[in-house]
Amino acid sequence: MSRTEIPPPPQGPATELTRSDETVVEVEDLHVTFRGRVSFLAGLRGAKGALSRAVDGVSFELKRGEVLALAGESGCGKTTTARAIMGLQPVDAGRILFEGQPLSRDLKAYRRRVQMVFQDPTGTLNPRKTIYEIVAEGLRIHRIHRGPNGETEERLVAQALSNAGLRPPERFFLSYPHELSGGQRQRVVIAGAMVLDPEVIVADEPVSNLDASVRGEILQLLMKLRDELGLSIIIVTHDLGLAWTVADRVAIMYLGRIVEIGPAEDVLLNPYHPYTKALLDVVPEAGGLQRPILAGEPPDPTRIPEGCRFHPRCPVVSSGKAAQMGIEARCRGEDLQLEELAPAHLAACYAAHERTATVEPD
Amino acid sequence: MSVLTLEDLKVTYQTSAGGVPAVRGVNLEIEKGEVVGLAGESGCGKSTIASAILRLLPSKTEIEGKIELDGQDVLSLSPGKLRAVRWSGASIIFQGAMHAMNPVQTIGDQIAEAILVHQQGGEREAKVRVGSLLEQVNLPPRRAKDYPHELSGGQKQRVMIAMALACSPSLVIADEPTTALDVMVQAQVLRLMKKLQADLGLSMIFITHDLSVLVETSDRLAIMYAGKIIEEGPADTVFHSPQHPYTEALAAAFPEIGDRRFRGKPSGLGGDPPDPANMPTGCSFHPRCPRLAEAVKAVDPEAIRDPERLKDAMERLPTPFDTCSTTEPQLVVAGDRRKAACVLVGDSAEVAR
Numbered sequence: 001m002s003r004t005e006i007p008p009p010p011q012g013p014a015t016e017l018t019r020s021d022e023t024v025v026e027v028e029d030l031h032v033t034f035r036g037r038v039s040f041l042a043g044l045r046g047a048k049g050a051l052s053r054a055v056d057g058v059s060f061e062l063k064r065g066e067v068l069a070l071a072g073e074s075g076c077g078k079t080t081t082a083r084a085i086m087g088l089q090p091v092d093a094g095r096i097l098f099e100g101q102p103l104s105r106d107l108k109a110y111r112r113r114v115q116m117v118f119q120d121p122t123g124t125l126n127p128r129k130t131i132y133e134i135v136a137e138g139l140r141i142h143r144i145h146r147g148p149n150g151e152t153e154e155r156l157v158a159q160a161l162s163n164a165g166l167r168p169p170e171r172f173f174l175s176y177p178h179e180l181s182g183g184q185r186q187r188v189v190i191a192g193a194m195v196l197d198p199e200v201i202v203a204d205e206p207v208s209n210l211d212a213s214v215r216g217e218i219l220q221l222l223m224k225l226r227d228e229l230g231l232s233i234i235i236v237t238h239d240l241g242l243a244w245t246v247a248d249r250v251a252i253m254y255l256g257r258i259v260e261i262g263p264a265e266d267v268l269l270n271p272y273h274p275y276t277k278a279l280l281d282v283v284p285e286a287g288g289l290q291r292p293i294l295a296g297e298p299p300d301p302t303r304i305p306e307g308c309r310f311h312p313r314c315p316v317v318s319s320g321k322a323a324q325m326g327i328e329a330r331c332r333g334e335d336l337q338l339e340e341l342a343p344a345h346l347a348a349c350y351a352a353h354e355r356t357a358t359v360e361p362d
Numbered sequence: 363m364s365v366l367t368l369e370d371l372k373v374t375y376q377t378s379a380g381g382v383p384a385v386r387g388v389n390l391e392i393e394k395g396e397v398v399g400l401a402g403e404s405g406c407g408k409s410t411i412a413s414a415i416l417r418l419l420p421s422k423t424e425i426e427g428k429i430e431l432d433g434q435d436v437l438s439l440s441p442g443k444l445r446a447v448r449w450s451g452a453s454i455i456f457q458g459a460m461h462a463m464n465p466v467q468t469i470g471d472q473i474a475e476a477i478l479v480h481q482q483g484g485e486r487e488a489k490v491r492v493g494s495l496l497e498q499v500n501l502p503p504r505r506a507k508d509y510p511h512e513l514s515g516g517q518k519q520r521v522m523i524a525m526a527l528a529c530s531p532s533l534v535i536a537d538e539p540t541t542a543l544d545v546m547v548q549a550q551v552l553r554l555m556k557k558l559q560a561d562l563g564l565s566m567i568f569i570t571h572d573l574s575v576l577v578e579t580s581d582r583l584a585i586m587y588a589g590k591i592i593e594e595g596p597a598d599t600v601f602h603s604p605q606h607p608y609t610e611a612l613a614a615a616f617p618e619i620g621d622r623r624f625r626g627k628p629s630g631l632g633g634d635p636p637d638p639a640n641m642p643t644g645c646s647f648h649p650r651c652p653r654l655a656e657a658v659k660a661v662d663p664e665a666i667r668d669p670e671r672l673k674d675a676m677e678r679l680p681t682p683f684d685t686c687s688t689t690e691p692q693l694v695v696a697g698d699r700r701k702a703a704c705v706l707v708g709d710s711a712e713v714a715r
Binding site: 073074181182183184211212213214215216217218219220223238239240241244245246265268269278279280281282283284285286287288289293294 | 403404544545546548549550552553556571572573574575577578579597598601602608611612614615616617618619620621624625626627628629630631632634635650
């Protein structure tokens with residue numbers, strides 16, 4: 001089955017978005033740099049490690065009830081962006097606003113409302129604590145002794161486990177992480193995040209360590225929490241198929257910048273940026289090995305190229321099309337920002353700009 | 363002639379709590395130049411099969427049935443002959459290449475070791491061979507002097523591939539060869555493996571739970587569940603029109619971009635794979651089977667909530683569902699070059715083998 005032969009969608013709630021227009025999280029021109037390491041002796045001589053611009057000017061908004069996928073190769077800055085949103089990563093420049101307020105030094109109250117789900121459930125869970133203690137830990141840290149309706153701690157933990165699909169919850173109270181399957185462990189991680197009744201979940205590759213049949217279950221759980229509780233979710237992933245399944249919007253990152261962002265269907269089915277196209281080309285599927293693959297060095301954030309940061313690997317530049325269009329000099333020399341090329345669909349590409357500017361719709 | 367033949371292979375691990383059957387009767391044949399994808403969840407026995415072919419399992423493990431590699435009965439080989447078969451008869455590319463290498467030995471020496479141990483060639487020939495192997499996997503021969511930490515993940519995986527090819531084996535087994543790699547690197551490694559496979563006419567077994575990777579690389583797919591093959595056939599048709607409900611669930615876990623059936627609706631399978639020490643009666647998949655669940659619901663919509671009513675409903679199921687919990691279905695012919703083990707498929711009387 002090729003991408004174009006797929007039947008039209010059934011009418012119904014499948015494609016209906018539940019997000020509102022209210023912005024929950026706003027990221028403004030975020031910059032995060034890391035200093036590379038040098039040897040001890042070189043350090044004595046005053047040498048400094050190379051500066052790595054992991055996140056280099058990222059801006060986006062997350063709406064209430066929205067699922068946003070941050071996608072790209074390793075090293076594109078997607079996890080660093082997520083960690084910065086959580087306040088786990090010192091920021092060099094730019095701001096993160098939660099419900100219109102910039103993050104303050106006191107992150108404790110904020111972290112109650114924005115929770116993170118990490119990639120590896122086995123590594124995240126303390127092997128010496130029971131499931132009850134793990135899920136109750138958040139409540140204890142935040143000194144929550146009663147729920148909004150006067151629930152006891154035990155009741156809140158039971159609710160969180162049951163919401164995360166671990167039923168009956170009492171059965172899991174005294175279990176240890178090693179007694180559970182991988183999928184159940186990821187549910188415990190999600191229950192631990194949900195027990196504080198957060199508004200935003202940042203999930204870093206939430207299913208990449210899980211078995212095929214369990215993946216869907218965990219994703220269904222996240223979708224259910226979104227639908228029932230109006231949760232907003234940022235999913236960091238390298239898997240565009242996953243973005244297609246769950247995301248309302250997709251942001252594609254390359255070398256510390258968002259190079260394309262928009263509604264998932266537009267970005268994944270009608271991508272503007274050559275990098276998005278290249279990523280879609282390597283999604284495994286029947287006959288996929290015949291498709292071309294991106295040449296050139298893997299991106300190195302210590303040496304971000306001049307001009308469009310993708311130009312050294314860009315097929316539009318290397319095939320000479322950019323020269324024909326008369327934009328090659330700009331591709332190689334002028335940095336560029338995201339531009340709205342279709343409603344709510346932004347990309348940072350001179351070639352896409354030229355194409356949308358010259359082909360007027362009837 | 364087939365390169366590899368597995369006949370009614372059974373592998374039982376010995377634990378302090380007794381025998382654990384990991385592979386419960388697998389028949390598989392791989393022709394020369396054929397790529398077979400072996401798919402299934404963790405614990406389904408797919409990696410156990412890989413280890414059994416080279417007899418890399420713990421010594422107490424019970425292996426029954428027949429494993430024939432290049433016409434040699436692997437299970438009855440003497441230790442010396444067995445050593446000759448490992449690497450030169452069949453080789454394995456393990457998952458997590460980064461941990462499989464010796465950190466204090468250059469990659470050239472590590473590749474050469476396999477050559478020196480298995481063939482009579484001297485050091486000089488081995489060195490030349492290492493250079494040409496590295497070139498085959500698109501690494502400059504001078505990288506032979508590098509240590510593993512000087513290579514990226516994708517480069518290490520390519521060194522592992524070079525190592526697997528060092529003794530010109532007739533069968534290469536790739537166990538989750540790209541799991542730990544990034545998307546772009548995964549695509550590069552898969553293309554490289556496919557090219558080498560075609561150029562050298564290799565027979566291959568690809569093992570992973572990601573069906574979309576297998577449909578891209580394999581000619582034929584064998585889907586495993588709880589130690590048995592439950593569906594088998596040409597990769598493309600098995601992936602796009604699965605016959606076993608389990609295959610259907612696996613394929614749905616990695617939907618194609620643009621397939622609107624899955625947009626906003628991730629598809630999952632309830633429950634966990636069965637415990638090999640405590641296998642369910644009848645079809646091993648029946649406790650998780652969505653088709654059976656539908657059938658039960660049709661008999662009694664409330665059955666799911668009450669164990670007593672569930673038991674009652676299970677007894678009143680219409681054919682063919684009535685045998686799901688009592689009789690284990692056999693792999694039967696189900697269309698052109700296809701087989702499946704499910705009551706919903708084929709004529710149950712017509713056993714394939």
